[in-house]
Amino acid sequence: MSTVLTDRLQSAKQDAIRIIDSDADAFSEVNRAIWRFAEPSLLEHKSAEQLARLLEENGFTVTRGVADMPTAFVAEWGTGRPIIGILAEYDSLPSLSQKAQPEREPIVPGGYGHGCGHSVFGTACTFAGIATKQAMARAGIAGRVRVYGCPAEELLVGKVYMARAGLFNDLDAAISWHPADKTQVSLGSGKAMVSVHYTFAGVASHASASPHRGRSALDAVELMNVAANYMREHVKEDARIHYVITDGGIQPNVVPPSASVWYYIRADRHEDVEAYLAWVDQIAKGAAMMTQTMLVERKIDTDCHELVPNRAIADALDRNLRLVGPPRFSDEEKEFATRIRATIPDAPEGPALNEDIAPLSTEPRRGAGSTDVGDVSWLVPTEQFRVTTQANGCPGHSWQITACTGTSIGEKGGMVAAKTLACTALELLADAGLRERAKKEFQERRGGVPYRLLIPSDQKPPIPGNAG
Numbered sequence: 285m286s287t288v289l290t291d292r293l294q295s296a297k298q299d300a301i302r303i304i305d306s307d308a309d310a311f312s313e314v315n316r317a318i319w320r321f322a323e324p325s326l327l328e329h330k331s332a333e334q335l336a337r338l339l340e341e342n343g344f345t346v347t348r349g350v351a352d353m354p355t356a357f358v359a360e361w362g363t364g365r366p367i368i369g370i371l372a373e374y375d376s377l378p379s380l381s382q383k384a385q386p387e388r389e390p391i392v393p394g395g396y397g398h399g400c401g402h403s404v405f406g407t408a409c410t411f412a413g414i415a416t417k418q419a420m421a422r423a424g425i426a427g428r429v430r431v432y433g434c435p436a437e438e439l440l441v442g443k444v445y446m447a448r449a450g451l452f453n454d455l456d457a458a459i460s461w462h463p464a465d466k467t468q469v470s471l472g473s474g475k476a477m478v479s480v481h482y483t484f485a486g487v488a489s490h491a492s493a494s495p496h497r498g499r500s501a502l503d504a505v506e507l508m509n510v511a512a513n514y515m516r517e518h519v520k521e522d523a524r525i526h527y528v529i530t531d532g533g534i535q536p537n538v539v540p541p542s543a544s545v546w547y548y549i550r551a552d553r554h555e556d557v558e559a560y561l562a563w564v565d566q567i568a569k570g571a572a573m574m575t576q577t578m579l580v581e582r583k584i585d586t587d588c589h590e591l592v593p594n595r596a597i598a599d600a601l602d603r604n605l606r607l608v609g610p611p612r613f614s615d616e617e618k619e620f621a622t623r624i625r626a627t628i629p630d631a632p633e634g635p636a637l638n639e640d641i642a643p644l645s646t647e648p649r650r651g652a653g654s655t656d657v658g659d660v661s662w663l664v665p666t667e668q669f670r671v672t673t674q675a676n677g678c679p680g681h682s683w684q685i686t687a688c689t690g691t692s693i694g695e696k697g698g699m700v701a702a703k704t705l706a707c708t709a710l711e712l713l714a715d716a717g718l719r720e721r722a723k724k725e726f727q728e729r730r731g732g733v734p735y736r737l738l739i740p741s742d743q744k745p746p747i748p749g750n751a752g
């Protein structure tokens with residue numbers, strides 16, 4: 285980059301940081317609104333609208349209801365190239381409703397809560413987009429910034445269907461973050477995963493008076509699961525297969541005429557998931573044959589890919605995270621976090637709230653979880669980072685995270701995330717060399733493996749309440 289461009293970029297970054305600082309009250313308002321909405325995956329109507337409207341009010345052109353999901357949107361500002369995407373999430377989780385206090389007490393017993401911190405996640409991405417736009421306009425940085433409103437990350441659905449709709453294809457790079465108990469850029473990885481439902485049909489009959497006339501669909505499900513458990517012995521160590529019976533009949537005196545089982549099949553590589561799915565399919569057919577029932581449906585509702593890490597973007601994120609600095613917490617916030625930690629039996633040693641930036645980890649982390657950010661990372665250079673928004677040692681998907689996310693602890697971390705995203709977006713827009721390095725690395729890591737989705741091309745997203 286020329287010195288003129290470097291100077292312009294540095295002052296644009298300072299501009300973005302100032303803009304986000306001056307928006308602190310609005311940031312908190314938006315986070316708390318979405319935190320209170322606490323909407324389930326694919327039903328995040330108010331949360332998505334809150335963010336989409338804010339982007340619209342700030343000059344973005346918003347397309348709502350993309351990829352057949354009413355709660356998905358794409359907001360764009362600028363013209364021409366390059367195009368940088370920021371990936372926002374805002375869905376919540378069942379049974380994790382919780383007041384913003386360090387003792388367990390739900391707002392709505394059994395209700396939804398932001399136990400993964402997505403209220404501040406979506407808020408930070410939105411404020412990052414707005415600050416990037418304003419700093420671009422003032423500094424005369426060319427290109428486009430996009431904020432993607434990605435629903436249903438918790439079901440690994442949103443970005444998969446958005447990827448299928450081709451919404452990420454023209455991006456030069458995508459960036460995101462996640463709320464956490466530490467602040468760090470690490471090369472992302474995680475497992476590819478397919479979610480698949482099998483339904484069997486048998487013949488109902490009186491289970492005691494005429495069992496010989498019945499054929500149990502539940503038997504097929506049970507034998508299928510037994511076979512899958514034997515299959516486990518012969519898969520790679522990184523594979524994970526888990527299931528729940530979603531329909532096992534109604535009452536014991538009726539031979540179950542229908543039964544269903546829901547599987548997640550995971551592995552470090554998507555091609556292994558494809559192979560294991562084909563095996564589980566054979567098992568299902570075999571179970572139907574053994575029980576003289578019929579396999580009437582086999583439905584994949586989502587299929588996500590493992591993350592493709594990108595060191596070039598990770599370096600940029602790390603650089604900007606250090607420019608912004610880690611979140612700093614008050615004594616009152618530390619006291620809150622200490623009381624949260626007292627409710628966690630195996631909380632690790634260390635401070636109540638992490639206030640440092642951990643070193644950039646240069647080896648991809650082999651996480652056991654899955655994320656639909658993986659699908660974006662198969663299509664364009666993508667990387668993410670984590671920022672402290674919760675007490676040190678909070679278990680994933682917990683009421684403790686809901687509690688912290690609804691306070692200034694979550695918001696201080698979220699502001700750091702927003703600034704880091706904005707600075708990195710500006711750098712990606714201004715620095716053609718960085719984009720080139722990211723792209724070259726992306727192509728090397730991806731190799732020649734095609735992006736293959738196992739979801740049928742005409743299948744609609746699994747929106748609750750919709751048939752099919």
Ligand SMILES: [Zn+2]
Nearest residue numbers: 400402437462
């Ligand atoms: Zn999450």
